[in-house]
Amino acid sequence: MKLSKRVRNLEPSVTLATAARAKELKAQGLDILSATLGEPDFVTPKNIQQAAIQAIESGKASFYTASAGIPELRQAVVDYFKRNYGLTYNVSQTIVTDGAKFALYALFQSILDEEDEVIIPVPYWVSYAEQVRLADGVPVFVDGAETNQFKVTTEQLEQARTSKTKAFMLTSPSNPTGMIYTKEELLAIGEWAVEHDILIVADDIYGALVYNGAEFTPIATLSEAICNQTIVINGVSKTYSMTGWRIGFAVGNQEIITAMINIASQATSNPSAVSQYAALEALNGPQDSIETMRLAFEERLNRLYPLVLEIPGVKCAKPQGAFYLFPNVKETMDLCGYTDVTAFTEALLNEAHVALVTGAGFGSPENIRISYATDWDTLEEVVKRIKAFVEKKRQK
Ligand code: PMP
Numbered sequence: 001m002k003l004s005k006r007v008r009n010l011e012p013s014v015t016l017a018t019a020a021r022a023k024e025l026k027a028q029g030l031d032i033l034s035a036t037l038g039e040p041d042f043v044t045p046k047n048i049q050q051a052a053i054q055a056i057e058s059g060k061a062s063f064y065t066a067s068a069g070i071p072e073l074r075q076a077v078v079d080y081f082k083r084n085y086g087l088t089y090n091v092s093q094t095i096v097t098d099g100a101k102f103a104l105y106a107l108f109q110s111i112l113d114e115e116d117e118v119i120i121p122v123p124y125w126v127s128y129a130e131q132v133r134l135a136d137g138v139p140v141f142v143d144g145a146e147t148n149q150f151k152v153t154t155e156q157l158e159q160a161r162t163s164k165t166k167a168f169m170l171t172s173p174s175n176p177t178g179m180i181y182t183k184e185e186l187l188a189i190g191e192w193a194v195e196h197d198i199l200i201v202a203d204d205i206y207g208a209l210v211y212n213g214a215e216f217t218p219i220a221t222l223s224e225a226i227c228n229q230t231i232v233i234n235g236v237s238k239t240y241s242m243t244g245w246r247i248g249f250a251v252g253n254q255e256i257i258t259a260m261i262n263i264a265s266q267a268t269s270n271p272s273a274v275s276q277y278a279a280l281e282a283l284n285g286p287q288d289s290i291e292t293m294r295l296a297f298e299e300r301l302n303r304l305y306p307l308v309l310e311i312p313g314v315k316c317a318k319p320q321g322a323f324y325l326f327p328n329v330k331e332t333m334d335l336c337g338y339t340d341v342t343a344f345t346e347a348l349l350n351e352a353h354v355a356l357v358t359g360a361g362f363g364s365p366e367n368i369r370i371s372y373a374t375d376w377d378t379l380e381e382v383v384k385r386i387k388a389f390v391e392k393k394r395q396k
């Protein structure tokens with residue numbers, strides 16, 4: 001059987017693959033420490049679990065739901081945007097999806113024709129480019145300068161723009177860099193997108209996870225025109241520690257959202273019913289667990305960051321949000337005799353038993369990603385092992 005061209009060219013998700021490899025080695029009995037996945041290590045808050053149990057026991061989780069999600073949850077999504085950001089959407093402008101990942105997938109399927117271009121800043125989250133390609137679109141990469149916190153400027157965007165540019169991918173706070181665009185930067189990007197009729201895809205999934213006084217501005221709040229030009233992607237995975245439940249959502253232009261709902265109706269029918277009832281409690285129930293978890297991440301960041309800087313050769317600006325450090329390890333690799341960052345991370349895994357994600361997966365060949373969505377003891381030991389690895393290699 002010859003597989004489709006589409007699939008033959010498809011790269012598996014490097015974040016998921018690296019995490020799976022770490023688990024596999026651990027299951028074989030090796031003492032592997034993993035700082036790979038962007039997955040909060042907290043168990044989903046109790047009130048959310050209880051809502052799910054209740055949905056199962058009452059029988060209401062037994063059945064298909066509407067493809068766009070249960071009406072109560074779509075209304076909760078509307079309320080969420082109003083309450084948190086003062087944004088007004090109709091229920092018909094919302095879709096509940098199988099994770100934010102499927103919202104993005106359905107979106108690219110809905111807006112792209114062959115050769116349509118999506119501008120994606122580098123470094124990027126691993127799935128954007130592949131999802132664009134799966135929709136026959138073309139990812140156009142624009143390098144965010146490390147000296148500018150990896151952020152792209154409107155001048156760069158204008159250089160990348162062609163008659164085929166359909167959308168621009170915005171991730172702030174960013175996975176993998178943890179950097180946040182300022183209001184002024186976002187306003188410039190928003191106005192540029194409106195002027196040239198380019199859809200802004202705002203992946204706001206880390207919006208609730210910002211630290212040390214940093215501020216997250218949702219681009220859709222900057223003007224009515226920018227809001228109309230934006231599809232916002234979000235979900236419960238990161239904010240409520242619900243990665244396994246697989247619930248995301250999107251809001252924006254009704255025509256695009258309707259197209260996404262049609263795709264969902266043919267592809268998945270609906271997101272898991274029990275997970276939707278759990279997400280309903282997440283959005284409408286007590287919100288204090290968000291702050292508890294945010295504070296834990298903030299503390300880890302503040303403790304981990306200076307330790308990472310002690311690794312010989314490492315350069316890293318302090319992240320403002322999400323839960324990743326994305327240090328530049330070019331000099332570290334030079335010290336240890338590596339030229340390829342993926343080979344470097346593989347050596348760390350095989351020899352130091354530390355699993356991290358190669359920057360190459362995010363388009364950055366000089367960086368590694370360390371997720372601090374894991375417990376402190378693991379993080380401290382991860383840095384110790386990397387340091388010991390580097391010290392040993394540089395003596396050779
Ligand atoms: N966007 C970004 C930037 C992410 O890091 C992730 C990681 N899970 C997602 C979207 C997808 O999230 P989920 O499908 O779990 O909602």
Ligand code: GLU
Pocket residue numbers: 013015016036037038039101126127175
């Ligand atoms: N988004 C998380 C990460 O970057 C989870 C894995 C994935 O979906 O890529 O690690």
